[in-house]
Amino acid sequence: MTEAKPAPQPIFRKDYRRPDYTIDRVDLRFELGEETTRVHATLTVRRLDGAPQAAPLVLDGENLRHVSVALGGRELSAGEYVVSPTSLTIPAPGAAFTLATVVEIRPQDNLELSGLYRSSGNFCTQCEAEGFRRITWFLDRPDVMARYSAVVEADKAKYPVLLANGNRVATGDLDGGRHFARWDDPFPKPSYLFALVAGDLRCFPGEFVTRSGRTVRLEIWVEPDNIDRCAHALRSLQASMRWDEDKFGREYDLDIYMIVAVNDFNLGAMENKGLNLFNAKYVLARPDTATDDDYDGIESVIAHEYFHNWTGNRVTCRDWFQLTLKEGLTVFRDRLFSADMGSPAVARIGDVLALRTNQFAEDSGPMAHPIRPESYIEMNNFYTTTVYEKGAEVIGMMRTLLGEAGFRRGMDLYFERHDGQAVTCDDFRAALADANGVDLEQFGRWYSQVGTPVVRARGEYDANTRSYTLTLEQAPPRGRTSAELLHIPVAVGLLGPGGPLPLKLSGETAAGADTRVLELRERSQSFRFEGVPAAPVASLLRGFSAPVELEVERSDADLARLMAADPDAFSRWDAGQELGRRVLLRLAADVEARRPLALDRAFVDACAKIVADPGLDGSLKALALTLPNERLLGQHQPVVAVDALHEAREFAVQALAAALREPLLAIYQSSAPQGPYRIERAEVDRRKLRNLALAYLVTLGEPELVALAVSQFHLADNMTDSEAALACLIDHGGPERDAALAEFHRRWHKDPLVLDKWFALQAASSHPDTLERVTALADHPDFNLLNPNRARSLVGVFGVRNQHQFHRKDGRGHALVADKVLAIDPHNSQLAARLVAAFNPWRRFDPTRQQSMRAQLERIAGQPGLSKAVREIVDRALAPA
Template sequence: MRPEEPIAIRLEDYRPPDWLVDTVHLDIDLHPTEARVIATLKMRPNPDADGARAIVLDGDELKLSRITLDGKTLDPRAYVATPERLTIPRPPSGPITLEIETLLNPSTNTQLMGLYQSNGIYCTQCEAEGFRRITYFPDRPDVMAVYTTRIEADKAAAPILLANGNMTESGDIDNGRHFAVWHDPFPKPSYLFAMVGGDLAFIEDTFRTMSGRDVALKIYVEHGKAHLCDYAMDSLKRSMRWDEEVFGREYDLDIFMIVAVADFNMGAMENKGLNIFNDKYVLASPETATDADYASIEAIVAHEYFHNWTGNRITCRDWFQLCLKEGLTVFRDQEFSADQRSAALERIGDVRNLRAIQFTEDSGPLAHPVRPSMYREINNFYTPTIYEKGAEIIRMLRVMIGREDFRRGMDLYFDRHDGDAATIEQFIACFAEASKRDLTHFSQWYSQAGTPHVAAEGQWNAEAKTYRLDLVQNTLPTPGQPSKEPQVIPLAVALFDEQGRAMKTDEHLIVLDRASQSVEFRNIKSRPVLSINREFSAPIVLRTNATEEDTQVLAAHDTDSFNRWQAIQTLAMKWLVAHVRGAEANTAAPLLDALKNVLADRKLAPAFVAQALAMPTEGDIAGEIAKNVDPDAIFRARKALRGTLSEELRASLQAAYDTYAASRGPFNPDAKSAGERALKNAALDLLAANGDAKAIALAARQFADADNMTDRMAALAALMPHDIPEREQAFKALYDRFENDPLVIDKWLTMQAMVPEAATFDRIKALTEHKAFSFKNPNRVRALIGAFAGNPSQFNRPDGAGYRYLTETAVAIDPQNPQLAARLMGAFKTWRRLEPGRAAAAEAALKAVAKAPNLSRDLADIVGRALAAP
C-alpha cells in the first residue's frame, strides 16, 4: 500500500488560527510504557481570524483517554478523535477550558519526537511538530501561551524533574513518588515546550546579569560525566555576557538549564530555559575531545542560548519564517565565535562550510529559497540554506547599512516585536526604518533560490588613468524558479599595485543591484590588482579576469585575510581542475611560491597558515567543475597535488612541525593553542601525503605519544589514506582505549568510513555488525553511514553499490526514525552533476526508494524532490 501524498503547505495560504490558547497546564505522570498527560487549555476565539470556528487540534499517533469542556465530560457525539486530529465542530462561542488526557509509550518512541526515553531518561523534542505527539494542540508557532507543568514520577527512577521556566513547587507524595511544578511566565509556542525526568548528575554555577540579578546555571548529564561539562559551562557564561555587551540582551528567568542526552536527532534545542543537547556538544576533555569539538561546543552552546531572544522571546509566525530565528541566530553565534577566537579565521571557516554544504544544495534538486513558498514536510527544511545562507543575508544587511544602523535595527526589532510571532517583512522593516533605506529589493534574497554568479572584469586605461570595473550577475534556474531576477549584492573592493601596495587607503563598497553595471575609479596611475568580495561580503560564485600573476600578488600581500586565503585557494583550484581535465603539464609553481611565502611569514597566525595549507576538498573541486563530475579523477588530482606539496615543501613543513611540536605544554583549548596545533598537524598531514616512511613513523609516534585527542586524531588522519599496518594498529589502539566512550567511538567509526579505498565498502558493512554500533542511535548512524556518504570516491563507486547501500539503509531506518532516514538521503543533493554512468546509478537507487511501500512523509518528500525534473 502506498502512503497518501504529503499535503503541500503554501505560504500564500497562511491564515491566523481560529482559536488562541492563553494558558496551558500540563500534568505529566511519567511511566516508561504508559505515561499519562493531562493538558488543560484555556482557549478563546481569535478576533483576527475569519471563517469557521471549529476547534481543530493536531495529533500524531495519540491515544485519547478522556476529554472535558468547561469541566464537563464531552459527549462523544460532540467531537471526532483520531490519532492525528481532534475536532470539535461546534464549540461554545466564548472562552472555554478544554481538558484532554492522552496516554503515551515513551519507551517505544524511536522517532525521538515528542516524549521519549534515552538511556532511561525521559526527555522531549517538540520542534518542529513534536508537541502533537504529547497532546492534542494547535501545534503551530503563532499560537503562544503561558505554560505551567507539573511532573510526577517514581523518585528512585527519576529524582530530577525539569521543565521550562522557574520551579514553583516540589515535594514527595505516596508510594515513593514525587512531583515538581514549573512555571514559564513568557508566552511561547508549543515547539519550545520541554520536559526532562531522570537520574542525572549536574554541575552548577551562577551568572550575574547586567541589571544585577543572579541566575542559577545547571548542566545535567548522565552519572560519571559531570566532569566533562566545564567547558560547556564556561561557554554558556561567556555567551550570556557577550549577548549583553553586543546586543544588549539580558537573560530573563531565574535559572538556565542544559540537559545532555545520548539519543537526539538534532545538535541541540533551544527550549525556553531548558535546552536539550546531543551530548556530543556538551561533553569534553582533552583526552576525548578535539579542538574542533571544543569550538563546536562553544558555538552551539552560544547558538542555543542566543535563541532566548532570537527565537523564543521573538519567534516565527509560521515555519516559512524559520530563517528568521535560525539564520539570525547562526549570524549571532558566528559573531560570538569571531570575537572569542579570530574574526579572520572564523570567516574562512564559515565560508568553507557554506560552500561545502549550502552552495551544493543551491546547485542541486533540493535547492529552495531561504524562505520557501511551499513545503510538504517541514523537518526537511532544517537545511544549510535556512541556517547558513540565512546568516549570510543578515551579514550582507549589516555590510550595506553599516554597523551602527544595524544595531539600531536590532534594538528596534527587539523592542517592537518582543512577545510576537514575527515575519521576515517585520524584521526587514526595522532595518529600513533604522537606516532610512528602501530594502524592498534586498528582501528578494529571501524568496529567490540559487547562488548568484558574478563576473567582474577590470580594464585599466593608462592614458586616462582610470580603471573600469564591469560587473555582470546571473543566477541559474532552480526547482520551481526557471528565471531569476538580479539580486542586491554588496561587494567590498580594494585596489593594489603590482607590488602589493594599497592604491587607495579606503575600501570601497559597490552595491550591484542590476544584471550589469560598471564602476569607474579615477586617478589610477598604474595597472591595479583587484581585491573584490573582501571578507566574502556576499555569498556568490565570483569570476574575474585576474591573471595568475594578479592572484599571486593577492596571495602574498592582500590586507584582507579572507581574500589572501582565497587567492591561495584559487591557485590550487586552477591546478586541480586542469589536472582533472587532463592538462598534466600545468605547473604548481605559483601555488608553491604562495605557500612558501605563507610558511615563511612569521607575522601570520599559525591557524591562518594551517588554513592556507588545506587544499580544496573533493567536494569543492566537484562544485567548481559543476557538470560531468568524475569523483575518481578528482581524487587522483587532489592526491597528486598533495603529493607535490609534500615533496616540494618538505623542509618548510618539517620546520613548522618541529617548531610547534617542541612548544607543547599542558593542553589548553584556547584559540592560540588550537592554532598552533592546527599548523603542526596540517604540516604532518602533508608530510605523510605520499606515504613517506619517515613521515609515517612520525605520525605513528605522535598517535602513540599524544596526550590529547586533537593530536591523536590528526595523526590517525595522516595515516588513514594509506593501506599500511600502522593505520590498522592505530584503529585498534583507539578502540581498545576508548571502547566505553561513545563519543570517541563515533570518531573511530567516522575515520574508518572515510578511508579512500575500495575495501571501505565492506568495512562499513562489517562495522554495522560491531557491538559498538547501533542503528537506533542517531549519532552512531551519522558517524558511520553518514560519514560514508561523505566519502566522495567510495560512496560514488562506479558500480552504484554505495548508492544502493545508502538508500536501502535509509528505507530500513525510516519506520523507526523518519528524520534520520531523510537526512541520510541528503547525500543525493548533487547526483545530477555526476558523469552519466554514476548519475544513472544514483537515479536508479532513488527510484527504488520511491517505489518502496509505506514511506514516511519525511523520506517520501526528500526522494520526490531529488527525482523531480530539473
C-alpha cells in the same frame, strides 16, 4: 490487498491564515511511567476576533491514545467530539472556555525522537517543529503563544531529577515512592519550545550576574560519568550571556538557565525556553576526549541556543516558512560571537568553506529553495544549510549595508516592536529599514529567490587618467534563465605594485579606506576609481560580502599576487583556493587525457611563501595550505569526474609534500608541545599547523615519517593530536593503521562520542579499501543504526564527505547508503531524510553513476510505507529536471 495511502500534499506559504482560536494558558501534568505515560492538559482557549462563531476547534495530535476530554469542566460524551489519528475536533465550543484532555503515550517506543521519548533511560522532549502534537492534543503551530505550567511526576529512585521550562515553584513526595516538581514559565511561548526532562542526572552548577544585578543560576545536567566534562560548556554559556548584553543589550529574563546533554538527538541542540536540550557532543569536553574543533563547536552551539532566547523565543516566527527569521539571524549572531572569541579571519573562512561546500551544492540541486520557502511537505526537511547558513549571509549583508551601529538600531527597534510576538521576515526587515530611514524593498528579494546568484566583474585601467573602472554585472543562478535584480553589497579593494591602495571614487574629494562596499542594484554598473598610479589587481568580495559566485578573469599571476599580499585575510585565502582549484582541475584533465602529471611550479612557490610567511598564524597557514576538497572541485565541472579528481588531488598532495618536505618537517619538529594541553588560541594555531604538516608528510609513505604519526598517536595527551595522527595512519593503511585503530577502540569503546570519531575517521578515509571497511563497520557490535550520532558518523560521513568511495563506479557505495536509509526510515524519518539527501546531485555525474544512483532512488521510492520526509526528497530528486 491494502489500500494505497494518498500522496502527501504540500503546504503553501501563500495559504497562511491565522487560527480561529488561540490558547492563552496551558497547565500540564505528566504521570511518567515505564509502560505508559499519562498526560493531562488543561487549555485556556478563546476564539479570535473575526473568526466564525460556529468555527470548530481542531487540535493536532499524533500517536496519542485518547482517554477523555472535558469542556468547561464537563466531560464530553463520544458524540460531542471527533477523534481521528491526527486531530481532535470540538464543534462550536464557544468564545472562551477551558478544555481538559487526558491522553496516554509510550515514550519508550518513540524512536522518531520527536515529542516525548527515552534516551539512555531518561525522559526528554524534542518539540520543534511539530513534536508537541505527539505529547497531547494542541494547536501545534508557532503563532499560538501561551503561558505554561508543568507538573512532572515520576518514580523518585529512577528519576530523581525532574525539569521543565521556566522557574521551579514547588517540589514534593507522592505515594508509592514517586515525587513531583512544578515548573512555571511566565513568558508566552509557542508549543515547539516546550521541554521536559526526567532522569538520573548530575548538575554542574554556575551562576551569572546580569548587568542589572540579578543573579541567574546556571545548571548543566549530564549523566553521572560525564560531570567532569562540563566546565567548557559553562564558560561558553557565561561568555555568551555577557556578550549578548554588551553587543545587543539583551539580558536574560528567568531566574535559572539549564542545559541537558542527551545521547539520542536528531539535531545539534534545541533552544527550549530556559531548558535547552543538547546533543551530548555539543556539551561534553575534556582534553583527552574532545578536539580543538569540538571545543569551538561547543562554544558556538552553546551561544547559538542561548542567543535564541531573544531571537527565536521572546520574538518567534509566525509560521514555519519564516524559519530563517530565527535561525538565519541566530546563526549570524553566533558567528559574530565566535569571531570575537577567536580569530575573525579563521572564523569567516570556516563559514564560507562550509557554505560553498554544502549550501552552494544545495542551491544547484533538486532541493533548492529560497531562505524563506514557498511550500513544504515535511517541515523537518527545511532545516537546511540554505535556511540557516545562507540565511545568516543575508543578515550579514544587511549589517554590511547599514553598518554596525545602524544594524544595532534596527535590532533594538525589532525587539521593541515585537517582544512577545510571532512575526515574519518582512517584519524584521521593516524594523531595520525604519530604524535607519533606508529602503530595503529590493533587498527583500533575497528572501524569495532560489539559487546562488552570479556576479561578473571586469576591470579596465586608463594610464592617461590614472583611473580604474570596475564593471559589475549580476546574472541569474546557473541553470536558471531569469531572476529578479538583487541588492548586492560587493566589498572591493585594489592592490598596486606597492600594496593596497586608498580608494577614491569618481566625484569624491579625497581617497578613503582601502576597502569600499559597492552596492550592485542594476543588471550592470560601473564604478570609476581615480588616482590609481598603475594597473591594479582587484580584490573582490572581501570578507565574502555576498553569497554569490564570482566570475572574473584573473591570471594565475594575479591570484598569486593576491595570495601573497592581499591585506584582507579572507581574500588572501580565497585567491589561494582559486589558484589551487585551477591547478587541480588542470591535473584532473590531464588524468582523463592520460597525460603525465606535474604540479605547477608557481603554485608550489606560492605555497612555499605561505609556509615561510611570519605574518600568518598557524591556523591561517593551515587553511591556506589545505587544497580544495573533491566536492568543491566537482562543483566546477560540467560532469563530476570522480576518479580523475581523486587521482589529481592525491597526486597534488603528495607532490606538494615532496616539494615542501624539509620546511614541513621543520615545522613539525619545531612545534612540539611544550607542557600539557591548553585550549588557548596560540596553542590551537600551533596544533593546526603541526598536524597539517604531519598529514602532508605521511602521504610520502617514508617509514620515518609514518613513524612520526605512530609516535604522536601513542604519546598525545589530547584528542586533537591523537585524532590527527590516527587519520593519517588510516589513510596510509597497513599494519600501523590496524594497530592504531585497535588501540583507539580498546581505549574508548565505552565512550559514545569518542567512538563516533573512530567510525567517522574510517568512513572519511581516502584509502582504497574504505568501502569494504565501512560495509564491515555497519555490522560492528558497537554500531547502532538508530542512534543519530552513530548513523551520521558512519553512513552520513561516507555518503557526504567521501565523494570518491561513495561514488564508486560499481555502485556498491550507493547501495550501502540506500540500504541504511530504508532500514532507518520506519523508525526515524528525520534521520533517514538527511541521509538520503546524499543522492540529490545524481544528475551531475557520468551515465554509469547516474544510472546507479537513480536505481537506488527508485528502489527507495518503491518502498511500501515510505515516510513523507524521505518521500519528499526522493520525489524531488527524481522529478524531471
